[in-house]
Amino acid sequence: MKGKVYLVGAGPGDYKLITLKGLEAIRKADVIVYDRLANDRLLKEAKKGCEFIYVGKASSNHTMPQKDINRLLVNKAKEGKIVTRLKGGDPYVFGRGGEEGEFLYKEEIDFEVIPGITSAIGGLCYAGIPVTHRDYASSFHVITGHLKDDDEEIDWKTVANLRGTLIFLMGLSRLKSIVQNLIKHGKQGSTPAAVINRATWKSQRVVTGTLEDIYDKVHREGIESPAIIVVGDVVNLRDKLNYFEKKLLFGKNIVVTRSRVQSSTLVEKIEEFGGNAIEIPTIEIRKIEPNDMLEDAINHIKEYSYIIFTSANGVNIFFEKLFDMGYDSRILHNSRIVAVGKGTAKELNRYGIKADIVPKKFVGEGIFEELKDIINKRDRILIPRSKGARSFLVDELSKICSVTEVKTYETLKDESEKDRLLDLINDGNIDYITFTSSSTVENFISMAGAQNIGTLRNIKIISIGPITSEAIRKHSLNVYREAREHTIDGIVQCIIEDVQEG
Incomplete structure (x- = not known):
């Protein structure tokens, strides 16, 4: 078949x-x-x-x-x-x-x-250049910069006399010849022209000028292929219509160190503001299976007066197991639900659960402060969370009541992008590195190597909160900024504020 x-x-x-x-x-x-x-x-x-x-x-x-x-x-x-x-x-x-x-x-x-969407239209759009405009061009013409046979030549006389926008694709290596032939066959040397490199990518670069000087400008700026050549009066509209390169984080290369599963939210927010999010996952989230302790806790879920979730991963793995065992969210009706922060609370919402308690400080200490005066020795607390998590919360709550900690997943080192990371460090193309947990810090440093610590000190490091900041400083690195709100939105806001402050 x-x-x-x-x-x-x-x-x-x-x-x-x-x-x-x-x-x-x-x-x-x-x-x-x-x-x-x-x-x-x-x-x-x-x-x-x-x-x-x-x-x-x-x-x-x-x-x-x-x-x-x-x-x-x-x-x-x-x-x-x-x-x-x-x-x-x-x-x-x-x-x-x-x-x-x-x-x-x-x-x-x-x-x-x-x-x-062809780059002849979409690429110009992202550069702030419309292919047509009633006041400037009633037509556009897309021309290849490379004919099938090298000895073949474009009909320059016809092309030069076209009144619409001229768009040359795959023609950067022949830019000098293109502008010379257009002028030779009738185009004014003062005709506006532009070259767009990597159109619509976060690394987009645009050079504008006229037919007389565009080649020299492009050569001086070191523009390489892939590139689009645009000729026509519509180029003059770029100053008004260039929205893409005016986004707050445009041109900023921001490393995201979360796991592949977790990174999408931060990546999307960075890209929404025009930044180039570079995914270098340092951890891999792996469920602990089989997990008899989790199954036992769910079978006795009605005995727990509080369930504390300390991450979105913990939420997802808990509910996946809950549903696999034939239950649904209604079985939690006897328990008060605690979420460590807004991100975890939002994940709970996906399962129809509204957190009863979200601390002001999105760390274990914040949860303890919220609970210490309202729980008593008759309460039972369930904490399904990561293997290797800090013991503070369990230790302190256990002094007041019964606490059951169930390890539902572990974070493993992910070195799949190690070579890419080393290339980025050596090229000096990183503006910011974001860390969302101490494990992302430890694994990132392990991948980068001690020999690169000096280089990393010259990069702006953004931390999600105090525990992560402590891990960063332990490696003699500076925390450039720590998110006031210990969330993904807080990290993005940190970077935006830094850019705005210049």
């Missing part, structure tokens, strides 16, 4: 610009064949067991030649697999989607083409 191939436009770079239909094709794929212009964040949406094949496609430096890519798509489909060919931009806008489609047709392979 033959499979099927989806030729999917991944958009110009920002992974959120993928279409819903494109996302569906990614999620059901058995094989994803992708190139360098497609954001690899999209690969996280693939199902478990999906095969990933990178085919490169940098200008004149192809990891896999086009003819081999065509054959790969056919071979995988003939194995009965669903193949998603993930391409930057739109498959039919200089994306060779037509060539791949023809080959699939010839080989009698079922295929479907899913359009994507």
Whole structure:
């Protein structure tokens, strides 16, 4: 049985610009064949067991030649697999989607083409340049900077006399020739021009000028491919319409050290403000299974007058087990629920539970202060939490009443991104490092190595709270800022305030 191939436009770079239909094709794929212009964040949406094949496609430096890519798509489909060919931009806008489609047709392979946002439109938008405007351009023209044959030449006379916006894709290496030919064939040297590097990515860079000086400016700024060349009066609108680069955290590289499972909330908030969130997970969350103690506690849950949750992970693992055992949230009606902070309380809300107590200080000491005057020796407290958590809360509460601590998960060291971290440190491309627990600190330092402590002192370190700050200082590092509110929002607010203060 033959499979099927989806030729999917991944958009110009920002992974959120993928279409819903494109996302569906990614999620059901058995094989994803992708190139360098497609954001690899999209690969996280693939199902478990999906095969990933990178085919490169940098200008004149192809990891896999086009003819081999065509054959790969056919071979995988003939194995009965669903193949998603993930391409930057739109498959039919200089994306060779037509060539791949023809080959699939010839080989009698079922295929479907899913359009994507081309960088010729989306890339200009993120640079604050509209492709058309009633006062400046009533048309736009997308031109390749690289023809199929090197000895072939663009019809410059026709192109130079077009009155609309001119957009050249894959043409940076020929920028000098492009501007010279446009001027030679009739364009005024004063015509506005722009070059957009890595359009829609958090590392986007834009250089503006005129046909006369744009080449020198681009050369001086060290702009590299991938880049889009724009020629026309619409470039002048950039000062008014450039919203993307004006976001508060634009241009800031911020390392997120939480586990992969936990990092999404912090990453999304950083990106919402335009920052480049770099995920370097230092810990892995692993459930403790089998867990007879947790099952026993749930079977006797009505005996507990208080249940204390100290993390979102603890919440999720507790309720997963509760549901697996055939219970639901109603069984907790005899217990008062305590959450260490707003994040944990929010996670409880997902299960229909509103925390009765959330301390003013989002640490174990804060919980103890809230409970010490209202509990008595007849109370029983259940604390399902991480193995290796600080003993303070259990020790202090046990002086007043019966406390059952159940270890539901453990945090393990995750070194999967160690090489990437070392590269970032050596390149000096980190503006902030965020830490949300003492375990993220310990594992990060272990990965970075003692030899890099000096370098890390020059990076702004943001801590979620006092316990984490203590762990940071133990390694002779400075806490640049500690979140006033010990939450993810508090961390983000710390960074924003620092940027605003200059």
